[in-house]
Amino acid sequence: MNKKTGLYILLIVALLISAGLSMGLGAVQIPLKEVVVILGKKIGLFSELPVSTQHEGVLNIVRIPRVILGLLVGAALGISGTAVQGIFRNPLAEPGLIGISAGASLMAVIIIVLEATLLVGLSNITGYYIMAFGAFAGAGLAALIVYQISRTDGKSNVATMLLAGIAINALAGALTGLITYAADDQQLRNITFWMLGSLAGATWETVISLLPFVLIPLVLLPGMGKALNAFSLGEIQAAQLGLKVNVVKRNVVILATMAVGAAVAVSGIIGFIGLLVPHTIRLVIGVDNKHVLPASALFGALMLTISDMICRIIIAPIELPIGVITALMGTPLFLYILVKDKKKLVI
Numbered sequence: 001m002n003k004k005t006g007l008y009i010l011l012i013v014a015l016l017i018s019a020g021l022s023m024g025l026g027a028v029q030i031p032l033k034e035v036v037v038i039l040g041k042k043i044g045l046f047s048e049l050p051v052s053t054q055h056e057g058v059l060n061i062v063r064i065p066r067v068i069l070g071l072l073v074g075a076a077l078g079i080s081g082t083a084v085q086g087i088f089r090n091p092l093a094e095p096g097l098i099g100i101s102a103g104a105s106l107m108a109v110i111i112i113v114l115e116a117t118l119l120v121g122l123s124n125i126t127g128y129y130i131m132a133f134g135a136f137a138g139a140g141l142a143a144l145i146v147y148q149i150s151r152t153d154g155k156s157n158v159a160t161m162l163l164a165g166i167a168i169n170a171l172a173g174a175l176t177g178l179i180t181y182a183a184d185d186q187q188l189r190n191i192t193f194w195m196l197g198s199l200a201g202a203t204w205e206t207v208i209s210l211l212p213f214v215l216i217p218l219v220l221l222p223g224m225g226k227a228l229n230a231f232s233l234g235e236i237q238a239a240q241l242g243l244k245v246n247v248v249k250r251n252v253v254i255l256a257t258m259a260v261g262a263a264v265a266v267s268g269i270i271g272f273i274g275l276l277v278p279h280t281i282r283l284v285i286g287v288d289n290k291h292v293l294p295a296s297a298l299f300g301a302l303m304l305t306i307s308d309m310i311c312r313i314i315i316a317p318i319e320l321p322i323g324v325i326t327a328l329m330g331t332p333l334f335l336y337i338l339v340k341d342k343k344k345l346v347i
Contacts, residue, residue, distance in 0.1 A: 004285050004295075011298040018305045019071065023063040025309055027317045030055045030063070066202035069210065070308045071301040073199070073267045076214045076259035078300020079221050081274020082281075082293050083256040084143075086228035087249055088150070088161060091282075091337055094275035095139075095260045098161060099168025101271065103142025104135040104257075104264035105195070106172040112190050113183050128209030128266070136213070136261030142168050143257050147249075197268040197323030199308050206266045213262030217255040218297055224252060225290030232287070270323050272330020273300050279333065303329075 023039075024030040030052075038059050040046040077095070084100070085093045095101050111134045146168060150161035180191055227248045230238040235245050263270070277300045281292050304322070307329070311320040 004291050007281075007285055007295060008298070011295065011302060015071070015298060015302045015305070018302060018309070019067050022067050022070070022305050022309045023059060026058075026063065026312050028055070028058050030059060035059065062202075065204050065207050066199050066308070067305065068207050069202040069266065070199050070304045072207070072210055072214045073263040073270065074273060074301035074304025075218060075297040076263045076300070077270060077273040077304070078277040078296040078298075079218060079293055080256035080259040081300070082278035082289065082296040083217075083221050083224070083228070083252050084274065085278055086231060086289055087147075087252050087256075089232055089234075090161075091279050092162060092275070092334075094272065094334075095256070096269065096271040096274065097334075098146045098165035099142040099172065100139045100146075100257060100260050101264055101269045102169045102172035104139035104261040105269050106176055107134040107138030107261075108265055109176050109179055109191050110134070112187050113179050128206055131265040132209055132213050132262045135265035136258050139257040139261035139264070140254070142172070143253050147253070195269060196321035197270040197326070198311075198319075198321050199267055200319060201266070210262050210266050213258050217259040221252070221255050222290070222293045222297075224248065225288070225293050228252070228289040228293075229287075232289075268323065270304070270326050272326045272334065273303060275337075276326075276330045276333050277303060279337065 020032055020035055024032050024035045034051055034055055037046045037049050038051050038056050041049075041051070081094050084095055084098070085091055087093070088098075108131055111131055146161060146164045149164040152160065176191070176195075180188060183191060227238075227243055230241050230243050231245070231248065233241075238248075239245050260274075278292060278296045281295045281299055285291055285295065304326075307322050307325040311322045311325050314320060
């Protein structure tokens with residue numbers, strides 16, 4: 001068994017274990033054995049074993065949608081972070097740092113405040129889809145602006161990219177602050193949710209609305225691993241190898257922003273997953289994007305599931321925002337990369 005196969009097996013096993021534990025942890029504790037029995041009953045197993053009606057209701061209505069949502073959002077952030085880093089050819093190009101998440105969140109906040117004007121009920125499937133499309137548009141616009149600003153002589157300048165990301169984040173924050181003046185109390189609570197990030201609003205409706213926006217990138221992005229490997233040589237060299245550079249850039253940006261926008265629409269801003277995950281995977285199996293992309297999706301799902309467990313149990317029954325936990329894990333790695341590669345960031 002080679003290292004890559006071993007990593008895939010390890011990630012899948014860890015993901016199954018963490019998902020099972022996450023379903024049992026929270027304000028209502030459900031033993032892992034009972035979680036297995038309840039899940040088994042859904043596929044016709046353990047039908048003769050008794051289970052608590054309360055636990056079964058909590059699991060079906062609250063925990064299972066929350067875990068599935070965490071898996072989808074984590075996978076979306078992990079694989080999109082890898083794709084964005086591949087396009088910018090730098091491990092610092094995380095969706096949150098370069099303004100993509102902020103653009104998606106700003107559009108989500110606008111839709112929240114204009115909910116009554118748009119006659120959209122955000123608690124139904126149509127409302128969730130409108131939110132996802134709006135967040136995708138905001139994320140795509142932010143990505144386009146940052147990419148165009150960062151280009152110098154046909155190449156993407158890392159320092160300029162980061163500065164442009166800071167500017168986009170600041171602008172989105174300022175506009176969000178202005179919009180909050182037009183919000184009522186309920187809308188302000190919803191806006192706070194987007195800013196901090198949480199999976200607490202998980203329902204089967206949010207899972208269904210998120211599914212197509214995440215599944216499409218998860219299916220298509222791993223197939224672009226070979227193109228991103230060529231892209232790492234530089235755009236000119238990639239074009240000389242026969243790669244349609246502009247087509248690859250367009251497709252990757254569309255798919256990555258689709259995943260990030262949809263994730264932000266249902267969970268708010270959850271930072272550093274897109275930075276922490278691909279960098280860690282590369283340390284283990286190397287830089288081949290054919291393997292880094294799918295492994296990042298698995299590891300992203302694992303990291304967010306673990307983060308969600310931590311935020312629910314660390315000061316239970318109070319729940320911490322999940323963005324706080326991911327920032328605490330991601331910030332030290334970001335500082336490490338900055339120190340390690342600081343010579344490369346000189347303009």
